[in-house]
Structures are given as structure tokens and as C-alpha cells.
Amino acid sequence: MKICIITDDNAGFKESEIKESNLKLLPMPIIIDGEAFYENRTITEEEFYDKLAKGADVRTSQPSPGVITNLWDETLKEFDAIIHIPMSSGLSQECATAKMLAEDYKGKVFVIDNHRISVTLKESVREALYLASNGKTPEEITEYLLNSAYKSTIYIMVDTLKYLKKGGRVSAAGALLGGALHIKPVLTILGEKLDAFFKAIGVKKAKSAMIEAIKKDVQTRFKYTEKENLIYQMAYTKDREAALEFRKEYAKSLGIKEEKIELDPLSLSIATHIGPGSLAVTVSETCRKQA
Numbered sequence: 001m002k003i004c005i006i007t008d009d010n011a012g013f014k015e016s017e018i019k020e021s022n023l024k025l026l027p028m029p030i031i032i033d034g035e036a037f038y039e040n041r042t043i044t045e046e047e048f049y050d051k052l053a054k055g056a057d058v059r060t061s062q063p064s065p066g067v068i069t070n071l072w073d074e075t076l077k078e079f080d081a082i083i084h085i086p087m088s089s090g091l092s093q094e095c096a097t098a099k100m101l102a103e104d105y106k107g108k109v110f111v112i113d114n115h116r117i118s119v120t121l122k123e124s125v126r127e128a129l130y131l132a133s134n135g136k137t138p139e140e141i142t143e144y145l146l147n148s149a150y151k152s153t154i155y156i157m158v159d160t161l162k163y164l165k166k167g168g169r170v171s172a173a174g175a176l177l178g179g180a181l182h183i184k185p186v187l188t189i190l191g192e193k194l195d196a197f198f199k200a201i202g203v204k205k206a207k208s209a210m211i212e213a214i215k216k217d218v219q220t221r222f223k224y225t226e227k228e229n230l231i232y233q234m235a236y237t238k239d240r241e242a243a244l245e246f247r248k249e250y251a252k253s254l255g256i257k258e259e260k261i262e263l264d265p266l267s268l269s270i271a272t273h274i275g276p277g278s279l280a281v282t283v284s285e286t287c288r289k290q291a
Contacts, residue, residue, distance in 0.1 A: 001138075003081050005085065005132065007026065009268075011087075012264045023125065023129060029060070030268055032057070084109060084110065087121060088114070088189075089115070117154075123286055126286075153221070154188060154280055156210075157210060185199060186213075211250055230285060235263070240265065
């Protein structure tokens with residue numbers, strides 16, 4: 001059975017990563033001063049952050065139903081079935097829209113609320129591709145992704161909460177963090193909105209708090225997971241040099257090589273809600289054994 005995996009821009013795949021795989025991306029609109037832009041298509045990362053810094057009205061929107069069904073229809077000309085994995089339903093209405101539309105594609109389109117976002121969503125997509133390549137059916141892939149949805153953790157340090165408050169993507173408890181000078185809020189997410197985790201004074205303490213949180217999760221939540229079935233990832237907004245420096249510290253604390261930690265920029269649709277200067281660390285259980 002030929003299966004195509006579809007996800008949205010939030011997963012952070014590069015064009016070079018999808019040319020040779022059974023993967024398609026659903027573009028996410030970014031609305032800037034009333035005009036729709038698309039990452040790596042009609043706006044660059046530099047242009048986006050320049051507009052954000054200049055105070056443009058920046059927000060996100062879900063793809064229209066027509067865009068989704070057109071992509072599905074074109075895909076089904078070549079494939080037998082589609083596994084559609086959108087960003088977490090707790091952060092976007094895209095999942096609910098896709099589930100409703102999929103009712104007309106019974107047996108052909110499987111929409112999975114994997115409760116993930118960004119690099120953890122990216123790993124779920126890679127798992128789906130791996131399972132499909134190993135002969136698993138859409139039903140088996142769906143069952144696996146639903147069961148593994150919460151076998152992942154994200155901790156994220158944001159420079160300011162103003163973007164999250166504006167977009168409503170942070171819980172009431174999370175919104176209370178920060179505000180004072182030098183306070184760096186550390187947030188976490190398990191499927192729904194970003195929630196409060198730690199209130200750090202300064203970047204150094206915020207980074208230490210995230211590293212210690214990951215180490216604790218490895219020792220507790222993932223206590224019985226084999227090391228080769230754990231994947232460590234990082235993400236950032238705008239400042240890659242700062243992220244590369246932090247990766248060195250993160251890898252040393254975990255006792256692993258730097259190159260074992262995948263580092264990706266957060267998609268612009270996510271950056272819209274958290275702003276520049278953010279850093280995220282993650283650990284996930286995966287069915288793809290790590291070397």
C-alpha cells in the first residue's frame with residue numbers, strides 16, 4: 001500500500017528533506033498587516049523578523065478547507081492513502097478542520113491529533129514515514145502515533161511573553177510568568193497550550209532549568225526507554241549562534257555528542273507567537289533507533 005504523510009510548516013521540514021520521501025507539506029499562512037505570506041515561498045526569515053521588530057500586525061491563520069482538500073485530491077492520484085499529522089489541536093483549529101473534511105475521504109485520509117508541535121511533530125512524521133516504509137497499514141500507524149503522542153517533552157525559554165499573550169497560546173498560569181526585568185520565563189507543553197514551568201532570573205538560570213528538567217524526565221518518564229530509542233532535539237528563533245553555543249552545554253550535560261542533538265529553527269508561524277530570542281529543548285521516545 002502506497003502511503004503519503006502530510007504535515008504542515010510547523011514541523012520545520014526543509015525542502016531538501018522532502019524531495020526523496022513520501023512526504024508533503026501543507027503551507028501555513030502568516031498574515032502581516034492583512035496580507036498573507038508563506039514561509040520560504042513569499043517571505044524570508046530575515047524579512048519576517050524585520051517586520052516583527054518594526055511592529056507590524058503579525059498573526060497566523062489555518063489553511064482554508066479548499067487548500068487542504070486540493071492537496072489531498074492531488075496526492076490521492078498517486079497514493080492509496082494519506083496520514084495527515086497537523087500541529088496539536090490545542091494550538092490550532094487546523095486539526096479539527098482536517099478531521100471534519102476527512103469524513104468525506106473514508107478509508108483514504110487518516111487525520112491524527114498527535115498533540116505535538118515543531119521538532120517533536122517532525123519526529124512523529126519521521127516515525128510515520130518509517131512505519132509506512134516497513135509495511136505498516138494506515139490503521140497501524142494511526143494507532144502507534146496516538147499511543148505515543150505524550151511520549152515527548154518540550155521546555156522553552158522565551159525572551160518575552162507579549163507575543164504569546166497576544167495570540168492566546170499560553171495558559172493563564174504561564175501568562176503570569178515574566179514581566180519583570182531580567183526574568184526569563186521557561187514554559188512547557190504537553191499537548192495543549194504552553195504552560196508555566198519555571199521563572200528564572202537571567203538566561204543562564206533559564207538554560208540550566210531546562211537542562212535539569214530534561215535530565216529528570218529521562219530518569220523518570222523515560223526510565224524504561226532504551227537509550228537508542230530516545231531522540232534529543234533543539235529549536236530556536238532568529239539567533240542561531242546562541243542556539244549553537246547552548247547545544248554545546250546541553251550535549252555536555254547529557255554526556256552525548258553535539259551532532260546527536262538535532263538543531264532546527266522554529267517555523268515562522270510558531271515564531272509569530274513566541275518572538276525572537278527563544279530556545280527550546282526536547283526529548284522524545286521514538287521507534288527509530290538512534291545510532
